[in-house]
Amino acid sequence: MPAKFRTFDEWVDLFYAWQDDIGLERSYFQDYRFEVKYGELPTQEILFGDFAGERRWESVREIPDQRIRDALLNYLVYQGDTEFASVEQQRTLFATAPSDYDLRALCRVMAEEMRHGFQMSHLLVEYFGTSGRLEAQKLLERRAFRKQRLLGSFNEEVDNWLDFFVYTQFIDRDGKYQLRMLSHSAFAPLARSTLPMLKEESFHLGTGNDGLRRIVRAGKIPIPLLQKYFNKWVPTAYDLFGTDESSSAHWGYVWGLKGRFDEDTNPTPADREHLNEYARSLFIAEIRDLTERLNRLIPEDQPKLVLPDEKFHRRIGRYAGGTYSVSGERLSPEAYAQHLAEVLPSEADKALVAELTRQPDWIAPKN
Amino acid sequence: MALVDYQVENGIAIFTLNNPPANTYTYEMMRELDEAILQARFDSTVHVLVLRGQGERFFSAGADIQMLQQADPTFKYYFCLHANETLNRLEQTPKLVIAALNGATVGGGLEIAMACDIRIAKKDGGRVGLPEVNLGVLPGTGGTQRLPRLVGKTRAIELMATGRLLSFEEAQEIGLIDYIFEPEDFFKQVLDYARQFLPPYKASKAVGRIKRAVCTGIEVPFSEALALEREFQQQLFESSDAAEGLAAYVDKRVPRFRGL
Numbered sequence: 372m373p374a375k376f377r378t379f380d381e382w383v384d385l386f387y388a389w390q391d392d393i394g395l396e397r398s399y400f401q402d403y404r405f406e407v408k409y410g411e412l413p414t415q416e417i418l419f420g421d422f423a424g425e426r427r428w429e430s431v432r433e434i435p436d437q438r439i440r441d442a443l444l445n446y447l448v449y450q451g452d453t454e455f456a457s458v459e460q461q462r463t464l465f466a467t468a469p470s471d472y473d474l475r476a477l478c479r480v481m482a483e484e485m486r487h488g489f490q491m492s493h494l495l496v497e498y499f500g501t502s503g504r505l506e507a508q509k510l511l512e513r514r515a516f517r518k519q520r521l522l523g524s525f526n527e528e529v530d531n532w533l534d535f536f537v538y539t540q541f542i543d544r545d546g547k548y549q550l551r552m553l554s555h556s557a558f559a560p561l562a563r564s565t566l567p568m569l570k571e572e573s574f575h576l577g578t579g580n581d582g583l584r585r586i587v588r589a590g591k592i593p594i595p596l597l598q599k600y601f602n603k604w605v606p607t608a609y610d611l612f613g614t615d616e617s618s619s620a621h622w623g624y625v626w627g628l629k630g631r632f633d634e635d636t637n638p639t640p641a642d643r644e645h646l647n648e649y650a651r652s653l654f655i656a657e658i659r660d661l662t663e664r665l666n667r668l669i670p671e672d673q674p675k676l677v678l679p680d681e682k683f684h685r686r687i688g689r690y691a692g693g694t695y696s697v698s699g700e701r702l703s704p705e706a707y708a709q710h711l712a713e714v715l716p717s718e719a720d721k722a723l724v725a726e727l728t729r730q731p732d733w734i735a736p737k738n
Numbered sequence: 739m740a741l742v743d744y745q746v747e748n749g750i751a752i753f754t755l756n757n758p759p760a761n762t763y764t765y766e767m768m769r770e771l772d773e774a775i776l777q778a779r780f781d782s783t784v785h786v787l788v789l790r791g792q793g794e795r796f797f798s799a800g801a802d803i804q805m806l807q808q809a810d811p812t813f814k815y816y817f818c819l820h821a822n823e824t825l826n827r828l829e830q831t832p833k834l835v836i837a838a839l840n841g842a843t844v845g846g847g848l849e850i851a852m853a854c855d856i857r858i859a860k861k862d863g864g865r866v867g868l869p870e871v872n873l874g875v876l877p878g879t880g881g882t883q884r885l886p887r888l889v890g891k892t893r894a895i896e897l898m899a900t901g902r903l904l905s906f907e908e909a910q911e912i913g914l915i916d917y918i919f920e921p922e923d924f925f926k927q928v929l930d931y932a933r934q935f936l937p938p939y940k941a942s943k944a945v946g947r948i949k950r951a952v953c954t955g956i957e958v959p960f961s962e963a964l965a966l967e968r969e970f971q972q973q974l975f976e977s978s979d980a981a982e983g984l985a986a987y988v989d990k991r992v993p994r995f996r997g998l
Contacts, residue, residue, distance in 0.1 A: 437901040438872050441865070505907055513862065519921070521862065614759075 410566025
């Protein structure tokens with residue numbers, strides 16, 4: 372299957388065709404300019420790994436080892452795949468936006484996610500020749516709603532605005548971690564790409580966190596119902612950090628492609644055997660703090676929100692496929708199936724969310 | 739736990755390379771693969787062989803590098819020799835062999851796949867290539883010989899010298915992969931594909947002799963290859979399937995082959 376295009380301008384035509392194909396109303400984005408953006412790197416030096424101290428690579432030809440080129444291509448593909456997938460997941464939310472502000476926020480989030488995919492595709496097309504063009508094309512061919520996206524979170528359904536706010540809180544926050552780890556990359560065009568992406572991503576997480584705070588403040592969505600959406604999304608966010616004791620992450624570090632989240636400020640040597648676990652632990656600490664803040668808004672007589680245990684409902688890593696409860700206890704397969712039915716959103720829960728979110732005051736106004 | 743799970747389902751022998759997470763192979767796994775090939779050869783109910791990897795992410799990532807690192811050169815030599823003999827045995831088996839590439843297929847994993855007759859990959863399941871050069875060695879389980887036979891000399895040298903990994907689509911474009919199937923029910927689709935080569939609707943003995951004529955014929959001078967082809971044809975002329983095939987054609991009815 373040769374790529375259907377030769378230049379990035381031709382890829383852009385495919386990009387607009389993709390928008391039409393997934394049923395995206397282009398008028399929502401008519402004022403948004405899709406463009407490639409690069410930031411300014413603090414240093415031209417490679418910061419970590421076996422090439423530390425050398426000058427960052429400006430082109431693929433400068434990369435000294437084919438395995439690094441292959442791994443870099445993979446990082447771009449996975450990053451790009453998540454960006455387009457999230458737009459596919461959120462594409463049905465326009466009509467149910469709780470306010471004009473939320474509609475504008477949704478449009479901005481989706482436009483920026485598309486721009487991030489646009490940016491990754493640009494890198495693929497401009498730097499990776501035939502292979503890159505083919506991969507950039509495939510980014511527009513897989514579909515989240517056909518469960519073809521490369522990572523589990525991005526094949527889940529985003530049915531309603533509760534999903535949206537929980538998703539942006541946890542899944543987009545994972546995106547922040549991935550982008551920040553790539554921002555230290557030895558491949559300069561990728562590192563420069565991530566800087567504007569990170570700025571834009573911060574709005575997305577803010578939208579999620581703020582949305583959840585407004586929901587809790589309004590007090591119309593029962594906390595146990597909201598908890599089910601935490602149970603749905605948080606384990607997939609844990610999965611997004613990858614396998615435990617990952618050799619891919621290890622090599623990515625050795626090659627200087629993907630550093631630690633805090634690579635530029637952490638003076639200790641990296642534990643290269645447990646890079647994914649380390650990133651996940653920082654993420655968990657961050658979302659635990661955010662969840663505690665949310666809990667402070669919940670009246671005393673109501674249950675509090677909790678993060679699902681790291682073992683619950685995992686598809687990747689040492690707990691993958693394990694039958695653990697949301698609080699981490701081992702269950703029999705039968706009890707686990709029953710437990711899942713109780714703690715994850717059911718069809719009845721979705722119907723309840725649809726009903727509750729039709730009320731005008733289900734979410735507090737944006738301050 | 740078997741390193742090669744072997745089972746027969748309705749005329750198809752299914753080999754599952756089973757060494758998670760990457761289904762890398764050791765001498766022990768090659769021994770089991772060898773044994774399973776022999777079993778499939780001798781089993782007259784088996785008409786098609788299908789190889790796959792355990793799990794969703796890897797067909798096989800090739801030889802176990804830790805094992806190679808610890809082994810002495812003599813062991814490595816005999817390990818490679820045995821692996822070559824095993825894959826030759828697979829290639830010379832007069833039954834169709836299909837590789838179901840359910841995930842990354844690199845190094846020795848691709849060398850196994852290249853010894854199969856048809857390669858079917860799972861869309862977006864992984865990448866494919868011979869990156870041995872990155873370890874300072876060459877693809878030593880037939881890779882340097884089978885790859886150029888499939889994709890041409892120049893392309894093969896370039897792929898092995900760079901160690902570049904290809905998407906399944908790129909591999910299909912250069913003739914290294916025959917089909918790409920959707921991930922959903924991938925293996926079921928492979929089995930559906932494989933069933934077309936089974937009796938009663940396909941003369942599996944003829945399929946096997948076609949394979950043998952190609953695999954051996956391509957390696958010998960043309961006149962010898964034609965002689966080989968004639969001998970296989972004669973075997974088939976004497977087979978009950980050929981009698982059935984010709985008779986059914988004349989009678990204008992669907993043949994009922996038996997693989998004999």
